[in-house]
Amino acid sequence: MFAPLHIDDELRDALARLLDGLPPRQAAAAVERLISGYRGNGTAGAPVLRDRGDVAAYAAYRMPATFEAVRAALDALADRAPRLDPATHLDVGGGTGAAVWAAAAVWGDGAQPTGEARATTVLDRSEPALALGRELAAGSGSAALRGARWRQERIGAAPGLDAADLVTVSYVLNELPEDARGALVDAAAAAARRAVVVVEPGTPDGYRRIIEARGRLIGAGLRVLAPCPHSGACPIEPGSDWCHFAARVSRSSLHRQVKGGSLAYEDEKFSYVAAVRPGTGGGGPDGTPAAARIVRRPQIRKGQVLLDLCTGPDAERGGLRRETVTKRRGPAYRAARDAHWGDAWDDGQEGGQEGGRGGAGD
Numbered sequence: 277m278f279a280p281l282h283i284d285d286e287l288r289d290a291l292a293r294l295l296d297g298l299p300p301r302q303a304a305a306a307v308e309r310l311i312s313g314y315r316g317n318g319t320a321g322a323p324v325l326r327d328r329g330d331v332a333a334y335a336a337y338r339m340p341a342t343f344e345a346v347r348a349a350l351d352a353l354a355d356r357a358p359r360l361d362p363a364t365h366l367d368v369g370g371g372t373g374a375a376v377w378a379a380a381a382v383w384g385d386g387a388q389p390t391g392e393a394r395a396t397t398v399l400d401r402s403e404p405a406l407a408l409g410r411e412l413a414a415g416s417g418s419a420a421l422r423g424a425r426w427r428q429e430r431i432g433a434a435p436g437l438d439a440a441d442l443v444t445v446s447y448v449l450n451e452l453p454e455d456a457r458g459a460l461v462d463a464a465a466a467a468a469r470r471a472v473v474v475v476e477p478g479t480p481d482g483y484r485r486i487i488e489a490r491g492r493l494i495g496a497g498l499r500v501l502a503p504c505p506h507s508g509a510c511p512i513e514p515g516s517d518w519c520h521f522a523a524r525v526s527r528s529s530l531h532r533q534v535k536g537g538s539l540a541y542e543d544e545k546f547s548y549v550a551a552v553r554p555g556t557g558g559g560g561p562d563g564t565p566a567a568a569r570i571v572r573r574p575q576i577r578k579g580q581v582l583l584d585l586c587t588g589p590d591a592e593r594g595g596l597r598r599e600t601v602t603k604r605r606g607p608a609y610r611a612a613r614d615a616h617w618g619d620a621w622d623d624g625q626e627g628g629q630e631g632g633r634g635g636a637g638d
Contacts, residue, residue, distance in 0.1 A: 283381040283418065287343060290412045292528070294332040300529070306333035331404045335372045335412075336528065342374035343381075344523035345546040346446050348618075349473050350382040352502035353550040355620065357563030360552070361386055362441035362470060363394055365420075368460065369431045369448035370398035373409035373424070375475075379442065380418040393419035397438065399429045432456035437467035446475040449485045461489045465496035471552045472498060478520030478545030486519075486547040498551035503618065505565045506588040511595035519571065519586075520547045521618050566620035571596070573617040579603045581612035585621060 295303055306329060354360060361383055367375045376396050386394035400406050406426040413421040432452050437443070443464045449457045464472050474489045476482035487510055490500060500507040503519065512519060522543040554562045565588065572584040581601045601612040608623050615621065 283377055283416075284343075286416050286418075287377050287412075288340070288526070288528075290415055291336045291339060294336050294408075294412075298329060298332065302329070303333040303336070306330050307337045310334050328404055328408065331372070331402075331408045335405075335408060339372055339374045340528070341523070341525045341542075341544040342447055343378050344525050345521070345544050345548075346375045346444065346473070346475055347378035347381050348521060348523045349475050349502070349546075349548040349550055350378055350444075352548075352620075353471060353473060353552075353563075354382050356501040356550075356565060357471070357552060360470060360563065364440040364469075365394055365396045365442045365444070366438060366440035366467060367396070367398045368437065368443065368445045368464060369400055369451070370444070370446070371400050371402065371405040371409065373398050373413060373421075373426075375444040375446045376413070376421060376424055377416075379444070380416070380421055385418055385420045393423055395440075396420050396424040397440070398424060398426050399431065399437075400426075401428065401430050403428050432460050437463045439467050439469055441468075441470040443468040443472045444475075445472070445489075447477065449474070449476055449489065450482065457485065457488070458492060461492045462496065465493050465498060465551075468498070468553060471550065473548065473550045475546055475548040478518075478522070478547050480518045483518035483520060483547045486549050490549040490551070493549065493551040498553055499562055500549060500551045501563045501565050502550040503548065503569055503586075505568055505586060507565075508588075511586065518547070520545050522546075567622040568620070570615055570617055570619050570621050574612060574615055576613060581609065581615075583612060583615070583621065 310330065310333075362379070363386055365376060365379050367373065367379075370376060376398060379394070379396070383394070398406065398409060400409075406428055410424075410426045413424055416422055431448060445460065445464050449460070452460065461474065464474070472493055474486060474493075476485050490504075490510075494500065494507050503521070504510070510519070522545050525542050525544050527540055527542055552562050568585040568587040570583055571586045575582040579602060583599045583601060585597055585599055587595065587597060601609050603609050
């Protein structure tokens with residue numbers, strides 16, 4: 277099902293080529309200006325990308341982090357619904373296309389009965405971003421990326437969206453006024469034949485937007501598969517904590533120059549929800565949620581591992597709880613030692629299987 281495409285390397289090389297001929301100081305200054313404008317905006321809104329130079333610099337800086345965050349969310353969805361292989365993908369507010377690159381990393385070009393690659397469409401309001409996304413995708417080894425459609429559209433203004441097996445909405449809700457966010461999630465739910473994935477920054481506000489989106493998806497009849505082990509109410513008390521995840525991102529020289537850091541990597545914090553329409557997916561009629569998920573970094577101590585878990589309502593002790601896995605539990609203990617923050621957990625049978633990392637309030 278999964279094609280062996282080296283999407284990470286392709287994207288990294290393509291972004292590096294973007295900066296050829298653009299002086300490093302100029303690229304860093306463009307990124308700093310865009311980030312400053314974004315953070316200084318008191319209302320929802322996206323950075324203003326004035327020209328190709330702005331788009332290239334911002335894509336080289338932000339696209340790897342968005343790609344890794346969305347890939348982690350899609351990995352978690354694919355893990356819970358192993359027969360889900362979307363034939364069509366609609367990326368709403370996709371800009372330069374990080375989410376469609378992430379889908380190619382998870383599902384390859386898609387194993388469709390017709391032999392055709394997955395039909396992919398990216399919607400965004402910024403024509404310079406779409407043009408650059410088209411340029412990046414044209415050099416990919418993925419037929420789904422090369423054949424993607426890039427369409428300019430004002431996000432949140434249209435009454436509906438074209439139907440697709442998979443609909444992704446990543447780092448978009450924070451750019452919209454509050455009244456438009458719900459309308460967009462409702463439209464994404466209506467358009468999704470099989471699954472919807474929404475990703476936001478891993479901040480308290482980002483988590484709040486995800487919880488709101490989650491409620492709307494459930495209200496539209498979809499079932500949550502990840503990260504939650506259930507579709508019931510989130511057990512985190514509002515205002516006390518927030519559920520977020522971290523994806524490891526290799527830092528480019530531009531990252532290090534802008535942030536003044538020396539590490540070769542950084543962690544992108546994000547929150548997400550992945551939901552499916554009943555009657556689709558795999559492992560059951562619509563996929564199977566994890567029995568539990570690790571919501572903080574495991575604490576490894578002598579002869580034992582402490583796991584903070586979010587469990588489903590059908591568990592013996594549903595909600596948030598701590599489990600101590602001792603050495604006497606053999607395979608479960610070994611799995612716990614290898615488990616990561618954000619992994620699915622089923623007494624050692626599922627720990628460490630997913631690519632995403634995450635947790636609450638870490």
